[in-house]
Amino acid sequence: MREKTGIATSAVIVIVIVIVAVIAGAVLMLGQPTPTTTTTPTTTSPTTTSPTTTTQPVKNPDTLIYATIGEQETLDPAWAYDTASSEVIMSVYETLISFDGTHTDKFVPKLATEVPTVANGGISADGLTYRFKIRSGVKFHNGDDLTPEDVEYSFERAMVQNRDGGPVWMLLEPLIGIEAAYEPLTFEQIDKAVEVEGDYVVFHLAQPYPPFLAILAQSWSSIVDKEWCIEQGDWPGTAETWENYRNPETPPLQEVMNGTGPFKLDRWEHGVQTVLTRNDQYWGGPAKLKNVVIQVVPEWTTRKLMFLAGDADIVDVPRPNIKELEGVEGIRVTKDLPTLAVDAMFFTMNIDPNSEWIGSGQLDGNGIPPDFFADKNVRLAFAYSFDYEAFLRDVYQGEAIQPASPVIEGLSYQNPAQEKYHLDLAKAEQYFKAAFGGQVWEKGFKMTILYNTGNEPRRIAAEILKKNIESLNPKFSIEVAARDWGTYLKEMVASKLTLYIIGWLADYPDPHNFVQPFMHSAGAFSAWQGYSNPTVDDLIMQGISEIDPAKRQQIYYQLQQIYHDDVPSVPIDQALGRHYERDWVHGWIYNPIWPGEPALCDPYLMWKG
Numbered sequence: 001m002r003e004k005t006g007i008a009t010s011a012v013i014v015i016v017i018v019i020v021a022v023i024a025g026a027v028l029m030l031g032q033p034t035p036t037t038t039t040t041p042t043t044t045s046p047t048t049t050s051p052t053t054t055t056q057p058v059k060n061p062d063t064l065i066y067a068t069i070g071e072q073e074t075l076d077p078a079w080a081y082d083t084a085s086s087e088v089i090m091s092v093y094e095t096l097i098s099f100d101g102t103h104t105d106k107f108v109p110k111l112a113t114e115v116p117t118v119a120n121g122g123i124s125a126d127g128l129t130y131r132f133k134i135r136s137g138v139k140f141h142n143g144d145d146l147t148p149e150d151v152e153y154s155f156e157r158a159m160v161q162n163r164d165g166g167p168v169w170m171l172l173e174p175l176i177g178i179e180a181a182y183e184p185l186t187f188e189q190i191d192k193a194v195e196v197e198g199d200y201v202v203f204h205l206a207q208p209y210p211p212f213l214a215i216l217a218q219s220w221s222s223i224v225d226k227e228w229c230i231e232q233g234d235w236p237g238t239a240e241t242w243e244n245y246r247n248p249e250t251p252p253l254q255e256v257m258n259g260t261g262p263f264k265l266d267r268w269e270h271g272v273q274t275v276l277t278r279n280d281q282y283w284g285g286p287a288k289l290k291n292v293v294i295q296v297v298p299e300w301t302t303r304k305l306m307f308l309a310g311d312a313d314i315v316d317v318p319r320p321n322i323k324e325l326e327g328v329e330g331i332r333v334t335k336d337l338p339t340l341a342v343d344a345m346f347f348t349m350n351i352d353p354n355s356e357w358i359g360s361g362q363l364d365g366n367g368i369p370p371d372f373f374a375d376k377n378v379r380l381a382f383a384y385s386f387d388y389e390a391f392l393r394d395v396y397q398g399e400a401i402q403p404a405s406p407v408i409e410g411l412s413y414q415n416p417a418q419e420k421y422h423l424d425l426a427k428a429e430q431y432f433k434a435a436f437g438g439q440v441w442e443k444g445f446k447m448t449i450l451y452n453t454g455n456e457p458r459r460i461a462a463e464i465l466k467k468n469i470e471s472l473n474p475k476f477s478i479e480v481a482a483r484d485w486g487t488y489l490k491e492m493v494a495s496k497l498t499l500y501i502i503g504w505l506a507d508y509p510d511p512h513n514f515v516q517p518f519m520h521s522a523g524a525f526s527a528w529q530g531y532s533n534p535t536v537d538d539l540i541m542q543g544i545s546e547i548d549p550a551k552r553q554q555i556y557y558q559l560q561q562i563y564h565d566d567v568p569s570v571p572i573d574q575a576l577g578r579h580y581e582r583d584w585v586h587g588w589i590y591n592p593i594w595p596g597e598p599a600l601c602d603p604y605l606m607w608k609g
Helices: 022-030 083-092 148-161 169-176 187-193 212-216 226-231 300-309 319-325 376-383 388-395 425-443 456-470 485-493 512-519 534-545 549-566
Strands: 047-049 063-068 097-099 107-109 129-133 194-197 200-204 263-269 273-278 291-296 331-337 341-347 445-452 476-483 499-505 569-575 577-582
Touching (some): 063 300, 083 263, 083 273, 097 212, 148 169, 148 187, 148 194, 148 200, 148 226, 169 187, 169 212, 300 319, 319 388, 319 456, 341 376, 341 456, 376 425, 376 456, 425 456, 445 456, 445 485, 456 499, 485 499, 499 512, 512 534, 512 549, 534 549
Parallel strands (some): 063 291, 445 476, 445 499
Antiparallel strands (some): 047 331, 097 107, 194 200, 263 273, 273 291, 331 577, 341 499, 341 569
C-alpha cells in the first residue's frame, strides 16, 4: 500500500513485526501442506516515554484531532490504495473479519458472525471454499439493513471496477486465478467467484491462497450498500452493464460514504480537513469519541505549535525534528518500533510526453526525453549518486537501515547477502558517460524530481541526488518540487513523474506483496514506471504458487538479484517507527498490517481524559 508519510518519514506510523506472519496463520487454519512464512523480529524493543504529566486542561475532550501532512486520495474502498485513504475508510466502513488487536495471525469476526476455519467447516479441506455467515441486525448509516447480497455486490463491484494501479489484484489472484488475474476478465469469472447461499456468502477460490483471510480484513474488502451505491450512479449489478463501469476515471463513491462502522463521514474539506462523527446506532455500541478530525497541516512549525498548545492530539513529526519534542511536558512518545515498510526512489521509463517535469522533452540540455530512464545506464548512474549512509545517519539519526531490495528485513526469503547500491560518484560518472551513447554527458539534461508536500525526508533525499549529480557535470540540472498527496498519486499513475520517492506498507507480510508491486509488469509501481520483464513476471507467479519453502527461497533470491541488476527502483530506507501523542490520549494501539498511521488504527477504542 502506498504511503503518504512512509514509516521512514512519519513519526506516527509504527509497524511492529511481533508474531508469526499472516501467511503462517492462514496456513494453520487451512490445514494445508503449504509453506509457513514467518516474519523475523528485530532485536530492538519498543519504548514509551512519558514526561511529567501536563497540568494543561484537556482541549476538545470528545474530539480526537490528528494533524498530518496530506489528505486521502479517495473515499471509495475499491479504489483506495494509499494509507491516507484507508485510514478514513476503515473507520467508516467495515469488513467481514478484522485483525485481532495487535495480531497479524489472528482474526475476529466483524460483519461475519465467525472467522472461518477448516475445523468449524468455514474453509473446505482443499482450501478452495470460504463460507461466511453474515451478521443480522446491522444497519448502514443511511438506515438500510445489511444483507448477504450487499456483501456479494461489494466484492463483485470491486472486481468490476478494477481500476488501474488499484488494490483489486489481491482479490483477483485468489478468486480468478494467479495467472488469469492479469488477463482480460469475463463477467462469468466475476459472478461465480462470490455467491449468496441463504445467510451465507461463499467465496470460490481458483487455487489455495494462504493470505486470503488477511486480504479480507483490509479496506479494499469493505462492505458497501448495494442499493445506495446504485443510487450514486454505480454499477447496477447486471451482467449487461458491467463493462461500462470498468476502470473509471473517477468512481461514483469518490467523495461520499455510507458504511456500517462506528463513525460517519460528516464532511471532507479538500486540503483542509476530514471530519468524522460518531455513529450512535453502531451495532457494536457507540464509540467513546464523538468526533475524529484529520487536519491537513503540511508545515511542521504549525503542527508543532498546535501540538504543544493542545490543539492537536496526534501529529506527524518529521524525522529531522524529533529532538524538538524530547522531554516535553505532556507529550507521550513511543519509539524504536520495527517496521514492515520501505521507501524507495522509482524511475519512470515511459514518461508522458506532456509532463511538465521533463523540460523540452528532448536530450538537448534543456530537458529529458520520455524514455530517459529506459536506459539502464541512467538508472545506475542515479543509484550510485545517492549517499545512503549520510541519509540514514543525518535524517533518520541511526533509526533506519538500507534495504537491498523490496524483500526487506522481516520478510521470509530475504537474502541477507544481497548486494546493495552505495555512493560512488566515479561509477555514476562512468554510467552517465555511457548513457544514450554518450549523449547524456555531452549535451547534459534538465529535469524535476518530485516528492509529496510536507515529507521532509523525501525532500532531503531529492536534494541529495540533485547536489551529487549536478557536481558531476555543469550541464546537469535538477529541480526539486513538491506536490500535494492526491495530485502526486494522480501524476504517478499517469506516468507524469520522472523520478519519484514514495513508500510501501505491507498489505500482508509475504515477499509476494512486495515483489509484485515493485517488479511485476502489472504491479502498483512498476506498471506506471513502464518496467516489464517477462522472466520476472513468471518468477513472481511461481513464487506465490510454490508450496516448497526451499524452492520459494530460490525463486525470491533470484528475484532479488534481478531487481539489483535491472534497477527499476532503489530502496533507500526501512526505518524504526515513532508515535507522538498528548498524554491525555488513551486506547491507542498499532498493528503491523493496518493501513495508514496507527494514529487512526482504531479510533473506536480511543478516548481523551
